[in-house]
Amino acid sequence: MPINEQTLESFLSGNLSILDEIIGTDAAELKSILNSATITAMGKSEILNQVSVASSASAQKAIINTRLNTYSRVATNTMMKDAPSDTKYVYVGPIDDRTRDECLDMASSPPITESEIISQFGYAPLVDGGGINCRHKWEIASDEGIKLFEGKKAQQVIKDKTKPKVNALSNAGKFTNTKDATNFMLENGVENAAVSNMNIGVVNEMSGALGKIPSKYRNNIVLGDFANFKKITDRKLAGGSHNYGVSISLPKVDTKLLTFAEKKAIFESPLSGGDFHIIGVNTRKYKTLEKITERKLLIQKQYFEKNGRNYFLNTDGKVTVHHEFGHIVHNQLSSEQRKLWDNIAEKWAEKANADILKVKQGWTEHYAEAFAEAWGAYNAGDRTLLPLEVKEFIKEIKNA
Numbered sequence: 001m002p003i004n005e006q007t008l009e010s011f012l013s014g015n016l017s018i019l020d021e022i023i024g025t026d027a028a029e030l031k032s033i034l035n036s037a038t039i040t041a042m043g044k045s046e047i048l049n050q051v052s053v054a055s056s057a058s059a060q061k062a063i064i065n066t067r068l069n070t071y072s073r074v075a076t077n078t079m080m081k082d083a084p085s086d087t088k089y090v091y092v093g094p095i096d097d098r099t100r101d102e103c104l105d106m107a108s109s110p111p112i113t114e115s116e117i118i119s120q121f122g123y124a125p126l127v128d129g130g131g132i133n134c135r136h137k138w139e140i141a142s143d144e145g146i147k148l149f150e151g152k153k154a155q156q157v158i159k160d161k162t163k164p165k166v167n168a169l170s171n172a173g174k175f176t177n178t179k180d181a182t183n184f185m186l187e188n189g190v191e192n193a194a195v196s197n198m199n200i201g202v203v204n205e206m207s208g209a210l211g212k213i214p215s216k217y218r219n220n221i222v223l224g225d226f227a228n229f230k231k232i233t234d235r236k237l238a239g240g241s242h243n244y245g246v247s248i249s250l251p252k253v254d255t256k257l258l259t260f261a262e263k264k265a266i267f268e269s270p271l272s273g274g275d276f277h278i279i280g281v282n283t284r285k286y287k288t289l290e291k292i293t294e295r296k297l298l299i300q301k302q303y304f305e306k307n308g309r310n311y312f313l314n315t316d317g318k319v320t321v322h323h324e325f326g327h328i329v330h331n332q333l334s335s336e337q338r339k340l341w342d343n344i345a346e347k348w349a350e351k352a353n354a355d356i357l358k359v360k361q362g363w364t365e366h367y368a369e370a371f372a373e374a375w376g377a378y379n380a381g382d383r384t385l386l387p388l389e390v391k392e393f394i395k396e397i398k399n400a
């Protein structure tokens, strides 16, 4: 079947009623565009571009494109039958993030013969491309055909697709640069992160700790160093030995993170606007996880010499980061859950050799430090330090 105006004309007349139905008054316009074009196999993509411009609704375009692409494929396919068997073909058409996987596969193939197309991809793509709405076709790898070929681009799109996304939860705790770790955290419930000056070991562990908290608690989190914490909260930090990290949940309006307009909107709304869960890490004194560990071991030793007992349950810097995230989980527990925890923690603190567990928080008198220590040990430390009841409680919170 030669590719000429007559064959296209007959294709069009056979489908004119359909064209009329789908594009109404544009049918005549479409027909004149097609008739005025130089009808060669290669001219078709240009025709399709014009059709796309001429017809308005995208659904109509899709139907027309599918029909014309099919026609175009049939035409090339007919030429394939007459062409020498060593003629090579390339898969052409737009390559972008909408391009389906089958088409990307074919488009990334180097020029191949008809029999290679059939053995690698089957018969169907010769007529149907990648299926309904497909914008691609096998084209002779002539000088003109190669111009439309975007194999390199297709390979790149495939590469980008298979590359695990930075925000995938499976990446938590596996970052080697602060930028990726920060992007991950901002995509996973962190509202604001001022961590660019911090050690990657600490920042990466923050991403790991974030990944360990259940998704229901993973929102409205703010991370930074001590200076940033002070700036945001206007609060003086607790001194003493518990000075490695600090966590606090504050009504959003009480922080310096909202604009005046945002605060006004909260005041005027019947809803409270909720809390920010803020974690500050003391990078001024302890720049790395190792420095935290070193310091905690020293404090532990001094405390033991003085009191004959341990102060910390966990002395590892890594666990300390999880401890802080444990606080923001604890802050979001229901009052019933906290009561349950306080009963468990009170008994635990009596028996355990770690005085930090006895520290009760402010006027609420909750066993917040015990929870944070248990959370840290469970998620990043030594679980054998935890009695069964404690382990069960933490496990239940994690699975809720």
Ligand SMILES: [Zn+2]
Residues within 6 Å of the ligand: 323, 324, 327, 368, 369, 372
């Ligand atoms: Zn704490």
